Each structure stands twice: as structure tokens, then as C-alpha cells.
Amino acid sequence: MTETVASAPGKLILLGEYAVLEGAPAVVLAVDRHARVTVKHGVSRNRIDAPQAGATDIGFKVTENGTEFATADPALSERLALVGTVLAAARPASSLHIVTDTSDFYDHGAKMGFGSSAALTVAAYAALTARRPSLDRVVELHRAAQHGRGSGCDVAASLNGGVQAYRIRDAVETMALQLPADLHWRCVWTGKSASTTSFIRGLEQAEHRRAAMAALTDSARARVAELGDTAQSWVHAIQEFTIDLQHFARQTALPVFAGGHEELMAIGARVGVVYKPSGAGGGDIGVALSTDGAAMAAFSAALDGAGARLLDPGLDRNGLTLG
Numbered sequence: 001m002t003e004t005v006a007s008a009p010g011k012l013i014l015l016g017e018y019a020v021l022e023g024a025p026a027v028v029l030a031v032d033r034h035a036r037v038t039v040k041h042g043v044s045r046n047r048i049d050a051p052q053a054g055a056t057d058i059g060f061k062v063t064e065n066g067t068e069f070a071t072a073d074p075a076l077s078e079r080l081a082l083v084g085t086v087l088a089a090a091r092p093a094s095s096l097h098i099v100t101d102t103s104d105f106y107d108h109g110a111k112m113g114f115g116s117s118a119a120l121t122v123a124a125y126a127a128l129t130a131r132r133p134s135l136d137r138v139v140e141l142h143r144a145a146q147h148g149r150g151s152g153c154d155v156a157a158s159l160n161g162g163v164q165a166y167r168i169r170d171a172v173e174t175m176a177l178q179l180p181a182d183l184h185w186r187c188v189w190t191g192k193s194a195s196t197t198s199f200i201r202g203l204e205q206a207e208h209r210r211a212a213m214a215a216l217t218d219s220a221r222a223r224v225a226e227l228g229d230t231a232q233s234w235v236h237a238i239q240e241f242t243i244d245l246q247h248f249a250r251q252t253a254l255p256v257f258a259g260g261h262e263e264l265m266a267i268g269a270r271v272g273v274v275y276k277p278s279g280a281g282g283g284d285i286g287v288a289l290s291t292d293g294a295a296m297a298a299f300s301a302a303l304d305g306a307g308a309r310l311l312d313p314g315l316d317r318n319g320l321t322l323g
Contacts, residue, residue: 113284
């Protein structure tokens with residue numbers, strides 16, 4: 001019996017939400033919240049334990065038509081569908097015992113929005129194949145599991161680690177970036193989970209989608225180009241993109257700044273801190289940035305009565321680890 005263990009980090013999007021869906025760049029950093037997958041080869045039968053999906057000792061088989069899980073519960077099958085997609089792509093040659101752990105991505109049972117599905121895709125494929133995958137491959141798998149939706153920037157964070165500019169046009173493109181040493185940033189959990197896929201579906205149906213996306217993609221390109229070596233350049237670029245993201249939300253009627261984000265932006269504005277949703281919005285997590293440590297301390301202190309709380313994920317520089 002052999003065992004392979006893989007771990008992949010989550011993500012925090014600093015700039016480029018929604019625009020990245022149309023080929024504009026996004027800036028994403030990897031955080032030290034990890035999905036872990038252990039695969040034992042040569043066991044007596046195929047089975048999976050995925051506690052966060054509610055799966056204990058569930059059998060499965062991989063066929064030409066995909067992965068079939070031995071459960072009569074359609075909701076459980078849906079929660080295991082992502083791993084099923086990866087299994088079908090990996091085509092394992094022997095019986096497996098798979099154990100997944102995405103507990104880092106939850107707060108008392110609520111998913112926080114650090115990109116657990118992307119991290120799980122990367123870790124699962126690496127553990128099943130015992131090799132480091134290409135970015136194109138895992139982006140393809142993640143999009144397939146999401147019914148063709150999503151940009152893949154969270155997948156890039158999980159695979160590569162660090163900070164990077166990401167975009168997908170005819171092919172995936174990434175460029176490593178360096179956070180300025182004097183940039184103060186904190187992650188905030190709103191306390192409310194949101195569904196990224198439902199927001200993307202809403203965008204697909206938005207009346208003024210085309211014009212709104214055109215303006216936002218122009219903004220993302222311009223703001224990423226502004227990023228320099230100074231913290232001020234990052235804070236200014238992210239602040240300007242956030243203003244444009246607010247206009248986008250109004251045009252499309254997407255509640256990007258609902259779920260506590262508007263209140264957190266107001267707190268930030270009072271103390272000189274830029275705050276924005278990280279990702280699709282409507283809840284989940286946000287990011288606060290400043291050039292001033294005292295201002296960030298004031299922002300942190302002001303959160304006590306806002307129903308939100310600071311998280312302290314560090315920057316993960318390694319990305320996927322495989323052992």
C-alpha cells in the first residue's frame with residue numbers, strides 16, 4: 001500500500017473580480033488556509049471520506065461516463081461532484097481510499113470564501129496522479145466541475161502560491177508580483193456565507209451586463225498596470241477599482257456590496273483604510289488595505305460592533321505541496 005498526500009492553499013482576490021471573467025487581469029494572493037487530500041493506493045475497495053461534505057466511507061467507481069458514488073442521497077452526490085470530476089480525469093489504475101480535509105475554509109460550519117473548491121481541485125488531482133499538474137489542466141477541471149463557470153484565478157493561487165496577476169484569454173497567463181513591504185492588509189470575515197456561482201449566474205442574466213463588464217475590464221487593466229513598488233500605488237489602484245466595482249454593481253443590480261461590505265467600507269473610510277469585498281461579494285470575506293499601520297489598527301478596533309471579525313491568514317508562498 002502506498003500513500004500520497006497533497007496540500008493546496010486558498011486565495012484572496014485583491015483586484016479584478018468579475019472583470020477576470022472577460023479576460024482582464026486579476027490580482028490574487030495565496031493564503032495559508034489549506035485543502036488536504038490523502039490517497040491510499042492498493043486498498044481492498046474504492047472509498048472516500050470527506051467530512052466537510054458529510055461523506056463517511058462512501059464507495060465509488062470510475063467509469064467511461066464519470067464517477068458514480070454509492071449513495072442514494074442526491075445532495076451528497078452533488079457535494080462530491082467536484083472530486084468525482086477529478087477522479088474521472090485522473091483515471092486511477094488501482095483501488096483507492098481518499099480522505100479530504102477542507103476544514104480550514106470553514107468557520108463554525110459556514111464556508112468563508114477562500115476558494116475551497118479550487119484548492120480541493122488542485123490537491124485532489126495532485127494526490128491522485130502523484131505529480132504536479134499544469135495550471136491549464138487544473139483550471140480546465142475546475143471549470144468543468146463548475147459547469148464551465150469561473151475564471152480560474154483561485155486555481156492559480158492554489159497551485160502557484162504567492163501573489164500573481166492572472167488572466168485567461170486563449171490561454172492562461174500569470175505573472176508573479178511582490179507585495180510592497182510597507183503595505184498593511186487584513187482579511188475580514190463578514191460572518192455571512194455567499195454563493196459565487198449564484199452571483200455569476202445573476203451576472204449572466206443582468207440587463208446591462210455587456211456595458212458594465214466592458215467598463216470594469218477597462219478598469220482592471222488600468223489598475224493592474226498602476227501597481228508599483230510602493231504601498232501607495234497598490235492602495236490607490238485597489239481603491240479606484242473598488243469605486244468602479246460599485247458602479248458595476250449598480251449597473252447589473254448584483255448585491256456585491258451587501259452582506260456587510262457596505263458597512264465595512266464606511267468604517268474603513270472613517271479611519272483612512274480602503275476596504276473591498278474579495279471575490280464575488282454579498283458576504284464571505286473582504287480585504288482592508290492601508291499605508292498606515294495606525295489607521296489599520298483603528299479599523300481593526302472598530303470592527304467589534306460591526307458583526308464582522310478579522311482573520312489572520314498569512315501569505316502562502318509555496319502553493320501546492322506534494323508528498
